[in-house]
Amino acid sequence: MFINIHTHSEIFDAKVEIVSLSPGDPLKPNFHSRGIHPWKISKDYKKELEQLKVIANERRCIGIGECGLDKYSDVDYELQKTVFEEHIKLANELNKPLIVHCVKSHTELLAILKKMENKVPVIVHGFNNNLAIATTLLKAGIILSFGKALLNYESNAVESLRNSGRDKFFLETDDSDVSIKYIYKKAAEILFIDEEILQEQLKNNFRKIFKEEIL
Numbered sequence: 001m002f003i004n005i006h007t008h009s010e011i012f013d014a015k016v017e018i019v020s021l022s023p024g025d026p027l028k029p030n031f032h033s034r035g036i037h038p039w040k041i042s043k044d045y046k047k048e049l050e051q052l053k054v055i056a057n058e059r060r061c062i063g064i065g066e067c068g069l070d071k072y073s074d075v076d077y078e079l080q081k082t083v084f085e086e087h088i089k090l091a092n093e094l095n096k097p098l099i100v101h102c103v104k105s106h107t108e109l110l111a112i113l114k115k116m117e118n119k120v121p122v123i124v125h126g127f128n129n130n131l132a133i134a135t136t137l138l139k140a141g142i143i144l145s146f147g148k149a150l151l152n153y154e155s156n157a158v159e160s161l162r163n164s165g166r167d168k169f170f171l172e173t174d175d176s177d178v179s180i181k182y183i184y185k186k187a188a189e190i191l192f193i194d195e196e197i198l199q200e201q202l203k204n205n206f207r208k209i210f211k212e213e214i215l
């Protein structure tokens with residue numbers, strides 16, 4: 001059984017695919033998350049946040065995001081922080097995990113989560129940072145999600161995955177066209193474990209974090 005924790009379109013090659021949607025996107029019958037990506041914060045963001053507060057109640061919306069902070073985004077960084085704080089507030093009200101995009105902002109991420117007294121699980125997606133950053137985030141209870149960077153054995157993602165606890169990570173495709181099945185295969189090789197064991201572990205992680213039963 002494969003679980004794709006973060007994608008931008010339905011691929012239908014996993015039992016669970018969490019498709020990341022904007023507040024205004026049409027409803028999906030399958031699991032998804034909702035949020036405003038830090039690249040896509042427009043001047044209408046207040047209206048979009050109001051929309052998000054309503055639509056994120058949907059049963060199949062199991063996470064808030066993709067949201068977060070990105071120093072390379074054209075959007076004003078202070079505005080990104082304001083919008084991200086609204087996502088954290090909503091996630092805590094609805095008790096749904098946050099799926100976070102974080103670029104050059106790890107210190108700010110931890111500070112903002114603390115300031116907002118965040119209580120819900122936080123998944124930093126597309127993780128490909130060095131071990132020092134991974135360790136800092138893991139110590140703060142954050143879960144890492146790894147994607148196509150695992151295909152490059154020299155990447156930081158490989159080293160960080162090896163040092164993440166088994167119950168502290170997920171796998172994803174994001175917007176790449178690599179199959180989640182291939183990412184599982186690579187992750188199992190990196191961890192020197194059987195693929196079935198990896199599948200079982202990530203199923204348990206999903207159950208624990210998202211409080212969803214999957215068969």
Ligand SMILES: [Zn+2]
Nearest residue numbers: 020066174175
């Ligand atoms: Zn994404």
